[in-house]
Amino acid sequence: MNKSPIGIFDSGIGGLTVVKAVQAALPFERIIYFGDTARVPYGPKSQITIRKYAADDTAMLMRYQPKIIIVACNTVSALALDIVEKSCGHIPVTGVLKAGARLAAEVTKNNRVGVIGTLATVSSNAYGLAINQINEEIEVISQACPLFVPLAEEGFIDHPATKLIAAQYLAEITQKGIDTLVLGCTHYPILRKVIEETVGPEITIIDSADAVALRTRELLTEAGLLASTRNATTPHLLVSDLPQKFSMLYQLFMGSEMPDVELVEV
Ligand code: DGL
Secondary structure, eight states, rough: TTTTTTTEEEEESSTHHHHHHHHHHOOTEEEEEEEEEETOOOOOHHHHHHHHHHHHHHHHTTTTHHHHHHHEEEEHHHHHHHHHHHHTSSSEEEEEHHHHHHHHHOOOOOSSSEEOOOEHHHHHHHHHHHHHHTTTTEEEEEEEEHHHHHHHTOOOTTTTHHHHHHHHHHHHHHHHTTTTTEOSSSSSSGOOOOOHHHHHHSSEEEEEEHHHHHHHHHHHTTTHHHHHOOOOOOOOOEEESOOOHHHHHHHHOSOOOOOEEEEEOO
16 A cells, blocks of 8 residues: 555646645655546536536546545535545545645634635635634635636736736735635646735735645555655656646646656546
């Protein structure tokens, strides 16, 4: 089991922000990443569809016998974590949502936390519930930012269109006295610079990618499943569509040469 890979999935490229954080926290682990680029975005879809996709994505990763599964998609973490848990039997599962909620509850000083995410994540109020489970005094104010996903997928990291849309989406939430803002979608750290500039320096940004990477290290350590060899390897990447586009974006976001991407059918 120690030699088995860590399985990570997302609807598209957003989960690469989690891959990067896991590589930093656990440099000697093998990683297998699946991006469901044929069906992205998940955020505007119904709960039934998202739950079906979550089962398919888990089945895809299970073919590679992972020792843990990281749900690098807040939308799936919010609406279908139970499906992932059921589909992978005894293998531990960890999701970005709980890790991000825990970090936000620790960081806020004035107990006012903003959350931005996909329509599905925000409508589910899963962040509000998770944060209030830790501390019921915290007020959670949410805002859906659906256009951030295609902007990230297009690589519009610092584009004027991104700045304009960020100003529109974030105007209201930043007026509500929040001191902490959770990037409740793994695509959003790709646009972090613009988001930070828009909300200003007083608001602390929480990126759940780092939080979930640390949680994964804890879980593997507790289970005695850390890799026993000390060889760093490149992640094994699987996508369900457009591998060429994925490789372009990989270089942009990971800042390193792209390993081979395998096209798979879900
Ligand atoms: N990156 C995903 C998330 O964290 C999903 C974005 C989407 O597919 O809409 O929610």
